[in-house]
Amino acid sequence: MVTSVKSLGVALLGCGTVGGEVARILTQDAEELTSRCGARLELIGVGVRDTAADRGPHVDRSLITDDLAGLVERADVVIELMGGLEPAGSLIESALRAGKTVISANKALIAERLAELSTAAAESRVQFSYEAAVAGAIPILRPIRDSLAGDRITSVMGIVNGTTNYILDAMDSTGASFEDALAKAQELGYAEADPTADVEGHDAAAKAAILASLSLHTAFPLSEVYTEGITRVTAEDIASARAAGYVIKFLAIVERVEKDGEDFAAVRVHPTLLPDTHPLASVRGAYNAVYVEAENAGSLMFMGQGAGGAPTASAVMGDVISSVRRVVAGGPGRTETPTCVVTSLPHSLAETRYSIAVTVEDRPGVLEQIARVFSTHSQSIESMSQSLVTDGEGSGAAVLRIITHTGAEGDLRATVEDIHSLPAVIRKPTFMRVGGN
Amino acid sequence: MVTSVKSLGVALLGCGTVGGEVARILTQDAEELTSRCGARLELIGVGVRDTAADRGPHVDRSLITDDLAGLVERADVVIELMGGLEPAGSLIESALRAGKTVISANKALIAERLAELSTAAAESRVQFSYEAAVAGAIPILRPIRDSLAGDRITSVMGIVNGTTNYILDAMDSTGASFEDALAKAQELGYAEADPTADVEGHDAAAKAAILASLSLHTAFPLSEVYTEGITRVTAEDIASARAAGYVIKFLAIVERVEKDGEDFAAVRVHPTLLPDTHPLASVRGAYNAVYVEAENAGSLMFMGQGAGGAPTASAVMGDVISSVRRVVAGGPGRTETPTCVVTSLPHSLAETRYSIAVTVEDRPGVLEQIARVFSTHSQSIESMSQSLVTDGEGSGAAVLRIITHTGAEGDLRATVEDIHSLPAVIRKPTFMRVGGN
Secondary structure (H helix, E strand, C coil): CCCCCEEEEEEEECCCHHHHHHHHHHHHCHHHHHHHHCEEEEEEEEECCCCCCCCCCCCCHHHEECCHHHHHHHCCEEEECCCCCCCHHHHHHHHHHCCCEEEECCHHHHHHHHHHHHHHHHHHCCCEECHHHCCCCCCCHHHHHHHCCCCCEEEEEEECCHHHHHHHHHHHHHCCCHHHHHHHHHHCCCCCCCCHHHHCCHHHHHHHHHHHHHHCCCCCCHHHCEECCCCCCCHHHHHHHHHCCEEEEEEEEEEEEEECCEEEEEEEEEEEEEECCCHHHHCCCCEEEEEEEECCCEEEEEEEECCCHHHHHHHHHHHHHHHHHHHHHCCCCCCCCCCCCCEECCHHHCEEEEEEEEEEECCCCHHHHHHHHHHHCCCCEEEEEEEECCCCCCCCEEEEEEEECCEEHHHHHHHHHHHHCCCCECCCCEEEEECCC | CCCCCEEEEEEEECCCHHHHHHHHHHHHCHHHHHHHHCEEEEEEEEECCCCCCCCCCCCCHHHEECCHHHHHHHCCEEEECCCCCCCHHHHHHHHHHCCCEEEECCHHHHHHHHHHHHHHHHHHCCCEECHHHCCCCCCCHHHHHHHCCCCCEEEEEEECCHHHHHHHHHHHHHCCCHHHHHHHHHHCCCCCCCCHHHHCCHHHHHHHHHHHHHHCCCCCCHHHCEECCCCCCCHHHHHHHHHCCEEEEEEEEEEEEEECCEEEEEEEEEEEEEECCCHHHHCCCCEEEEEEEECCCEEEEEEEECCCHHHHHHHHHHHHHHHHHHHHHCCCCCCCCCCCCCEECCHHHCEEEEEEEEEEECCCCHHHHHHHHHHHCCCCEEEEEEEECCCCCCCCEEEEEEEECCEEHHHHHHHHHHHHCCCCECCCCEEEEECCC
16 A cells, blocks of 8 residues: 655745755754654745845745735745735735635734634634744743643743843843843844833733733734833933842843732833842843743743744744644644633723832932922832942032832822922933842 | 524543543633634533442532443543543444544553554544643643654653652652652642652653654554663752752653664653753642653643643643544544554663762772772762761761763663672662753
């Protein structure tokens, strides 16, 4: 008896760093992949905008095309690595509607249109997978969606952007300013020439929206993610955090918050002080890590490479093999669609601890005035330390660094405003959120 | 239009700590689970040996039965938490052959019969899942099987037994002996009255066999796992490891080893010196963690609670919901069967670094004799330190602690034998393996 192995046509849309690696793996490991998924994966085309560019040794020139729609039409499996909302979105949607298996690593698109594309996949009974969209090689979406499907996730905290983790880590270990650390990151290729998406938090916000949607079984809108980048973090912030036993990490945070018997989602992206004993505190350089808390599982942590060609391609290929196994086995693909409506908690009601820096005239009575403002707003102070100003701002000034107990962001902001209006306060207080306990 | 939700009968076999938690979740979270998986899960029976025992508030007494085979026959979904090879094995096999979805947390059984039970599941086109069998709440088997399905795993190192990690950690932090740390662990409920399965490594060996089978897409026999427990680890071993910058962890190790163009598997369980900077080195107490290296993904780490009722129940319920979603969607369940034959590497050929302790007479020339034995066996020394013996073994004696570069276990053992036969060597040298770099 001759066993014939089914052959499936694979379309690769986009051929940058990750696409090149996917093409390499499809070629180099073809035999092994065939035995693992039970079908031969035949790369039938590589869709790019610029057909003249060199795509490296693993992409046969004859496969290159700029007719993306035509390529999708001929394929059984579509791997979308172009990025951006369009034409990626239309191509994926038409592929799903035509019953093709789709794999994407496009966080911006998925953050915007996850529910809609999942519904399209479910209607066509095909699989739509996107593990590589969050935290590169780290298996995080599948564990959240499947392994924790019978549990209730209460919070997710992730270092999901390697560029900003590299910058903060460099500032921490060398004492460099944000600008110098960014320049170094650009020099080493860890940051792009235009670093806005990373340092302003847009990249992390997209990942936070995806994590929120899957963790809370809902469709969490990207526009509801409170986003604050790392551009205002100073070397001084990092040094004083360290002195107090904290490190500053740029986190994507998803919290399930119960108010009056109803579940809300508090989803935000901002620099966060973490106790230096927290598992996320020791995640260095360009690594990513995600810390998940669930009612029954307790705390889980996942760590690995969050970017780069081969690591991201590993996650893409995991999705490819998993969904092709399903195609081979027969029966519909499986894609989750939202089962809950979870409303976003207004950011002013989100509760956390805070670290506040107040520059004041160094004279008696000031501390008491400041403490009174905190108590007026029912904000409870956990610790306070004072240091004299040495940066030429004038003698007779001191910086108070206050860490609070948990309170609502709205109350904290009101407290900061009122402190700012005290005559002894020299400039507007700055604050940062404290997490991890 | 009335939407009718399908109802599936769930049989729970075994109702200890984990079973009780599974029953609680099925009851308390019924509504949420129904919306997530699209079917109502109805607990139709709890099979136990002792029907008179109290099973807590979440198990309706009328559901208790000792007719396990009859219960399996009536069920759509079978959750096996009895442990042991029989009758669990026969019950699972008959359930799979009858087309029922099966979830198990039974590491001993799965280590023995994974390939066979997976084949039975594949033949009946039903799903057989066992995430909870390794590392409790940590999603590790699904990431290995699915997320890394398009990559090539080169090694897995896991702290997969909480009892032994607790004991070694206690020895490390308090300086206690193995016996005292074990007694403390028993007092706190971290170790059983008969701790053999944990401290002799049988539990970890079963998990190593499962990790090897899934990582290497093969059927790795439990009998081929080299197993050495922690009973001979001394407080002195731990102190001198720490002085050299290492911690001793009890690891399950899977390595893909290429010899003459063919892949072999080196699978072993033993106390291991890890550099104190290794991610696994800081895993404390009863926590579990698994460190995976793959060709494209690079290094990944997974950490969480490896035992306990609720955490293990979380993993079981993740399998339940995932497989029920498949039942609801229709089409065959998916269970991997081995696709490769990977031969076990004879343990004498397994290569690692070693830490060797030699008690010698403290006189000139001894060091040279010992160094000569190492070079005779082509074993390369990385570092050596000497300390005088203070334990009443007599003055004039010293302990040499030698760390080697990578070499084969057979050569190391021959080296140790030859050193033992030197007249200046007072007792048989002991050695421990060094990992993590």
